[in-house]
Amino acid sequence: MAATCCIDPRAYKNVERDARVSSKSVTGIYFHRRKKFSEVSETWEKEFDAHRFSYKSLYKATKGFSKDEFLGKGGFGEV
Numbered sequence: 001m002a003a004t005c006c007i008d009p010r011a012y013k014n015v016e017r018d019a020r021v022s023s024k025s026v027t028g029i030y031f032h033r034r035k036k037f038s039e040v041s042e043t044w045e046k047e048f049d050a051h052r053f054s055y056k057s058l059y060k061a062t063k064g065f066s067k068d069e070f071l072g073k074g075g076f077g078e079v
Contacts, residue, residue: 044050062069070078 041070045052058071062071072078
C-alpha cells in the first residue's frame with residue numbers, strides 16, 4: 001500500500017513569497033555592503049597622481065607578505 005501525502009496548495013504561495021523576500025534581502029545586503037566598502041578617492045590623490053593598491057594585489061606581489069619579497073618602506077611601515 002503506497003502512502004500518499006496531501007499538501008495544501010496555499011502552502012506553495014507562502015514558499016514562493018518567502019523565496020522572493022529572501023532573494024530581495026540578499027540582493028539588498030550585497031549592494032549595501034558593496035557601497036559601504038567601495039574605494040573613496042580623495043582630491044589630493046588626483047592632484048599628486050597617487051596610486052592605490054588592493055590588499056589582494058599586495059599579497060600576491062609579496063607572496064603572502066614574505067620578508068624575502070620586501071617591496072619598500074613607507075610612512076605606515078614596510079611592505
